[in-house]
Amino acid sequence: MEAGKQEQMKYRLAEAMKKCMKDTPVERITVKEIVETCGTTRQTFYRNFQDKYDLINWYFDKILQESFEHMGEGRTVYEGLVKKFEFISQERLFFRAAFKSDEQNCLKDHDFQLITEFYTNKIESKSGKKMTEELKFLLEMYCQGSIYMTVQWVLGRKKATPQELARSLVEAMPMELAGVFRSLHLI
Incomplete structure (x- = not known):
């Protein structure tokens, strides 16, 4: 084919x-x-x-690619997050069902892996150097928290517009991580 x-x-x-x-x-x-x-x-x-979870993860990958493809080329983390949340909002039924599932290939774990890799690649390619262990720790902690809040929003437990949620996530970024993002013009 x-x-x-x-x-x-x-x-x-x-x-x-x-x-x-x-x-x-x-x-x-x-x-x-x-x-x-x-x-x-x-x-x-x-x-x-491979299975239905592989299908869910593939679809989510497509959405993330679309949301974040221009980030770093004049698009900020905030703008990328707004795009992601607007798309998730349009597909809310799909994401509500997918995020509820805690089975293998869980979408939450997949989102964490993708987002962490995405930010790591952005930071390392723009700075030209490997991230420190301390910065990796902050990034992983931030990504876990942002996914948790995204899931709360998708499941209707957190009321916010895509813009409000994106703003809250950017504002919640640890100070040292935010400093790195700022110096690389990502926020």
């Missing part, structure tokens, strides 16, 4: 997963239900994804 058609199939499978999530918790959705909803085969599903 050519790359473009494979990408289209992945999006079709993601749409089918979203439809299934409207009525069924993630843990109870089967690959059989996803492929029946999509009108394809299990073989096609497994050619594209």
